Amino acid sequence: MLCLTPMAILTIHTAPDPVLKQKALPVPAVDDRVRQLLDDMLETMYAAKGIGLAAPQVGISERVLVIDLNPGEDTQDKKIYKIINPEITWVSDEDSRYEEGCLSVPTHYADVVRPASVKVKYLDETGAVQELSAEGLLATCIQHEIDHLDGILFIDHISALKRNIILRKLLKTRQNLESAD
Numbered sequence: 405m406l407c408l409t410p411m412a413i414l415t416i417h418t419a420p421d422p423v424l425k426q427k428a429l430p431v432p433a434v435d436d437r438v439r440q441l442l443d444d445m446l447e448t449m450y451a452a453k454g455i456g457l458a459a460p461q462v463g464i465s466e467r468v469l470v471i472d473l474n475p476g477e478d479t480q481d482k483k484i485y486k487i488i489n490p491e492i493t494w495v496s497d498e499d500s501r502y503e504e505g506c507l508s509v510p511t512h513y514a515d516v517v518r519p520a521s522v523k524v525k526y527l528d529e530t531g532a533v534q535e536l537s538a539e540g541l542l543a544t545c546i547q548h549e550i551d552h553l554d555g556i557l558f559i560d561h562i563s564a565l566k567r568n569i570i571l572r573k574l575l576k577t578r579q580n581l582e583s584a585d
């Protein structure tokens with residue numbers, strides 16, 4: 405059937421929202437519903453100026469994520485990843501450190517250490533099995549997004565002291581916003 409549902413910008417949930425702590429469920433079938441979700445997530449990610457987005461961040465506890473490391477650019481090697489039910493099949497012994505941010509932890513940044521390279525098996529938007537090798541920013545981003553599917557935020561990789569300072573500030577910001585309207 406011809407499908408003409410318009411894309412939509414979804415609401416991004418921020419910490420300490422409980423949906424961000426849940427383990428997301430695998431997608432049972434790659435159908436038009438999932439393809440619509442992927443497109444809505446991409447539009448939401450571009451509007452928020454992110455380079456990745458996982459479904460739990462828009463309140464949907466399913467194993468779906470999108471990545472575009474070069475939003476707005478239209479280069480030869482540009483790649484938009486639409487990833488369903490990912491599994492990390494290999495990690496390097498070598499680690500790398502990157503200063504991470506997260507649309508669900510707005511205005512806070514911290515250095516996170518992760519494997520420098522990974523291999524990830526997943527389903528694409530046609531339901532075909534794909535496997536990718538990632539290094540550099542792509543490796544960091546895909547591990548950050550898969551963490552979201554397991555209820556893990558980048559602040560879970562830093563010290564409890566730093567994490568609690570950030571969480572308290574986010575809660576305070578939200579309370580200020582709520583009392584303003």
Ligand code: GNR
Nearest residue numbers: 454455456457504505506507548
């Ligand atoms: O936009 C984002 N930038 C980013 C920078 C360093 C490491 C990870 C990321 S992902 C983040 C968007 C986001 O929150 N994805 O879940």
Ligand code: NI
Nearest residue numbers: 505506507508
């Ligand atoms: Ni994030």
